[in-house]
Amino acid sequence: MRMRRVGVRPIGPMRPPDRLVHVAAELSGVSIALVKSGVWRSARPTQLVPIERALRQWGQSIAALGAIAAIRFPDRPAVIDERGTITYRELGERTSRQAAALHAQYGIGAGSKVAVLCRNHRWFLEATLAASRLGADVLFVNTEFAPPQLESLLQQHRPDLLIHDEEFAAADVPSVVAWGNGSVTLDGLAETTAPDAPLPDKPGHVTILTSGTTGIPKAAPRAPTAWGLAGLTASTLNRIGLRAGEPMVICPPLFHGLGLLNSMLALFLGSPLVLARRYDAAAVLASVERNRAGAIVAVPVMLQRMLDLGPEAIAEYDLRSLRAVISGASALGPALAERFIAQFGPVLCDAYGSSEIGIATIATSPDLIEAPGTVGRPCLGSSVRILDDHDRPVGTGVTGRIFAGGGLVFGGYSDGSSKTMVDGRMSTGDLGHLDAAGRLFVDGREDDMIVSGGENVYPVEVENCLMSHPGVAEAVAVGVPDEDFGQRLVAYVVPTTSSTVTEDDLIDHVRTNLARYKTPRQVILVDTLPRNATGKILRNNLKNTEEY
Numbered sequence: 001m002r003m004r005r006v007g008v009r010p011i012g013p014m015r016p017p018d019r020l021v022h023v024a025a026e027l028s029g030v031s032i033a034l035v036k037s038g039v040w041r042s043a044r045p046t047q048l049v050p051i052e053r054a055l056r057q058w059g060q061s062i063a064a065l066g067a068i069a070a071i072r073f074p075d076r077p078a079v080i081d082e083r084g085t086i087t088y089r090e091l092g093e094r095t096s097r098q099a100a101a102l103h104a105q106y107g108i109g110a111g112s113k114v115a116v117l118c119r120n121h122r123w124f125l126e127a128t129l130a131a132s133r134l135g136a137d138v139l140f141v142n143t144e145f146a147p148p149q150l151e152s153l154l155q156q157h158r159p160d161l162l163i164h165d166e167e168f169a170a171a172d173v174p175s176v177v178a179w180g181n182g183s184v185t186l187d188g189l190a191e192t193t194a195p196d197a198p199l200p201d202k203p204g205h206v207t208i209l210t211s212g213t214t215g216i217p218k219a220a221p222r223a224p225t226a227w228g229l230a231g232l233t234a235s236t237l238n239r240i241g242l243r244a245g246e247p248m249v250i251c252p253p254l255f256h257g258l259g260l261l262n263s264m265l266a267l268f269l270g271s272p273l274v275l276a277r278r279y280d281a282a283a284v285l286a287s288v289e290r291n292r293a294g295a296i297v298a299v300p301v302m303l304q305r306m307l308d309l310g311p312e313a314i315a316e317y318d319l320r321s322l323r324a325v326i327s328g329a330s331a332l333g334p335a336l337a338e339r340f341i342a343q344f345g346p347v348l349c350d351a352y353g354s355s356e357i358g359i360a361t362i363a364t365s366p367d368l369i370e371a372p373g374t375v376g377r378p379c380l381g382s383s384v385r386i387l388d389d390h391d392r393p394v395g396t397g398v399t400g401r402i403f404a405g406g407g408l409v410f411g412g413y414s415d416g417s418s419k420t421m422v423d424g425r426m427s428t429g430d431l432g433h434l435d436a437a438g439r440l441f442v443d444g445r446e447d448d449m450i451v452s453g454g455e456n457v458y459p460v461e462v463e464n465c466l467m468s469h470p471g472v473a474e475a476v477a478v479g480v481p482d483e484d485f486g487q488r489l490v491a492y493v494v495p496t497t498s499s500t501v502t503e504d505d506l507i508d509h510v511r512t513n514l515a516r517y518k519t520p521r522q523v524i525l526v527d528t529l530p531r532n533a534t535g536k537i538l539r540n541n542l543k544n545t546e547e548y
Contacts, residue, residue: 047071047072050071051068051071051072054067054068054071055068057199058132058133058199058200058203059202059203060203061132061203061204062128062129062132062206062264062267063129063132063133063203065264065267065268066091066092066095066125066129066132066267067092067133069088069091069092069267069268069270070088070089070091070092070093071092072088072270073088073245073270074087074088074089074092075087075088075089076088076245076270076272077247077272078090078091078122078125078272078273079091079121079122079125079272079273079275080247080272080273080274080275080291081120081121081122081274081275081276082121082276082277083121083122085272086122088270091122091125091126091129094126094186094190095126095129095130095133096133096196097189097190097191097192097193097194098126098127098130098186098189098190099130099131099133099134099197100192100194100195100196100197101189101190101192101194102114102130102131102134102161102176102189102197103134103194103197103198104192104194104195104197105184105189105194106160106161106174107160108131108134108136108160108161109134109135109136109197109198109200110134110135110136110200110201110202110204111135111136111137112131112134112136112137112160112161113136113137113138113139113157113158113159113160113161114127114131114136114137114138114139114159114160114161114162114163115138115139115140115141115154115157115159115161115162115163115164115173116128116131116138116139116140116141116163116164116178116255117141117143117150117162117163117164117165117168117170118143118163118164118165118178118179118254118255119143119165119179119253119277119278120250120251120253120254120259120275120276120277121178121179121275121276121277122275123163123165123178123179123186124178124254124255124275125254125263125273126178126186126190127163127176127178127186128206130186130189131163131204132203132204132206133197134197134200134204135199135200135201135202135203135204136160136204137204137205137206137207138204138205138206138207139157139159139207139209140206140207140208140209140254140255140256140260141153141209141255142209142253142255142532143165143168143253143255144532150168150170151170151171153209154170154172154173159173160174161173161174161175161176162174162175162176163175163176163177163178163186164176164177164178165177165178165179165180166179166180166181166182167180176189179277206260208255208256208257208260209255233265233268234379234380235362235379235380236265236362236379238380239349239362239364239376240295240323240324240326240349240362240364241323241324242265242269242271242294242295242323242324243269243294243323244269244270244271245269245270245271245272246269246271246292246293246294246295246321246323247271247272247273247274247291247292247293247294247295248262248265248266248269248271248272248273248274248293248294248295248296248297249274249284249287249288249291249293249295249296249297250262250263250266250273250274250275250297251276251279251284251296251297251298251299251302252297252298252299252302252328252329252535254275256329257329257353257354257358257359258297258299258328258329258351258353258359259297261358261359262297262326271294271295272291274287274291274293279302279305281302281305281306281308281309282309282313284296284298284302284306285306285309285314285317285319286317288317288319288321288322289317289318289319289321292321293321293322294321294322294323294324295322295323295324295325295326296322296324296325296326297326297328298325298326298327299327299328299329299330299535299536300327300329300330300331300332300333300336300535301330301474301531301535302535303325303327303332303336303340303348304336304473304474306340306344307336307339307340307343308473308497311343314343314344319344322344322347323347324347324348324349325340325344325347325348325349326349326351327348327349327350327351328350328351328352328353328359329535329536330535330536330537331442331460331463332350332368332375333373333463333464333467334368334372334373334464334467334468335464335467335468335472336467337350337368337372338368338369338372341365341368341369346365346366346369347365348365348368349362349363349364349365349368349376350362350363350368350375350376351375352375352376352440352442353404354428354429356426356428357404357406357426357428358406359379360378360379360382360384360404360406360428361375361376361377361378361379361382361384361404361440362376362377362379363375363376363377363439364376367439371435371437371439371441373441373464374435374439374440374441375439375440375441375442376439376440377437377438377439377440378404378406378440379406381406382404382405382406383404383405383406383425384402384403384404384405384425384434384440385402385403385404385405385422385423385425386398386399386400386401386402386403386432386433386434387400387401387403387422388400388401389401391422394433396433396434396435396436397433397434397435397436398433399431399432399433399443399458400431400432400433401427401430401431401446402427402428402430402431402432402440402442403422403423403425403426403427403428404425404426404428405423405424405425405426429445429446429447430442430443430444430445430446431443431444431445431446431449431458442460443458443460443461444458444459444460444461448460448478448479448539450479450486450487450488450489451486451487452479452482452486452487452488452489452517454486455515455517457479457487457489457517457518459476459477459478459479459489461514461518462475462477462489462491462510462514462518462519462520463475463476463477463491465509465510465513465514466491466493466506466509466510468509468513469501469505469506469509470496470499471495471496471499471500471501471505472493472494472495472496472499472501472506473494473495473496473497473499474493474494474529475491475492475493475494476491476492476529476537476539476542477489477490477491477492477520478490478492478539478542482521488520488521489518489519489520489521490520490521490522490523490524490542491506491510491520491522491523491524492523492524492526492529492542493506493523493524493525493526494525494526494527494528494529495525501525503522503523503524503525506520506523507519507520507523529542530542
């Protein structure tokens, strides 16, 4: 793989004194943020003993987060969903009884495996907290799986119990219904009076399935360290400006890393989680107004759907409470970021990471404006290195393989495999570079880069160029075989609603703004792009089409 330089001054990697200055600035900002956010507001003396007991009982687990939130914020709303509101006290009491019933009726305890197949609602959280209280390992299952995929997954992982919404059915696995009706439901378990289950001797793992955009999703067990979670929380408070107790609207599936990590952050902050089973852009904005929400968590395609509502429709909602819109899970194009900030103000930030490494970097609105395309700087406690093919660091502005380290990096897939590790940092599978300010840019996936006529072409650069055209809503470029050049680019473009743009217009637009060898040989206009449940584009689905 050939490395290339981009248009920044090659002054070499950030020197240790520079890094120390950035860390010191971050720590100073964190201290201020903890005070401003209300996180450092002292617990009442009567709460200290119960909090200490919860930490001893459940250690570094989701169960401890839920128990401490119930102690500190008992009367504060915990979840607001389509069925109404539940407080942190109610959530704590219900999950305690559910855990006892799961142990008594199904024998669930430390070492057991509980699969959760739920959309976004209170029962997803209840299922997770109840299983975590027992020290069980929790496997989050993608709600978009077709029945054969679900059956294959359950056969592979063989959970002791499946907690699922009524619309999902699975044979040969003991099950409890979360949302809906069934012979055994979480609501029913919350009404039982079984004796308390024994405390686990160690916390269970939570297992997230990878996105599977290039193959079969893998199971990635996680046991994040306190330092990793603390670093992410501190950086989020410092850079984004969240406040404890302010409602957080979480749009991506909770079974995915972006949704799950932010739900854990909400538990830590004592913030109400505002959830809906399906995404609707107008409903999200109405929910912000109704609940005076301080944050929205969304993937880029959801941001585009908000903009598609149009300025007049957006202006109908009172969004003055909104401090942050946290994007993640897939690439946030510079053009989309620019349009979103222009419409909603400097509230947008971008979180870069994956199921394997958690969240590694955060870009604020000033970052996105000053350095279009950046995914920001590492979170406190995380580190990023750009390495060449021989695992050596490259200079500033040089594209190489991205490696990330920190307390959120997982320990390996459930099948025993892992990703490449170098000096304690894990490969993200992406190519990228750092600028002189230490900001990370993702230039594309290692397996997406194509060589056309001997030149390296990164599809993301072409996609960003296409997205800068006012008539383009979404774009993706893929490499296809070519007899003369080895590979060539084909672009799939979703025009904006009122656009009259043509294929030739877009080819000319790229040729005018990028090198000639980066110009797609063909542009195909489509109504939609194939995506998975977390909004990532399924490039292989495009590569396998016969349209070109």
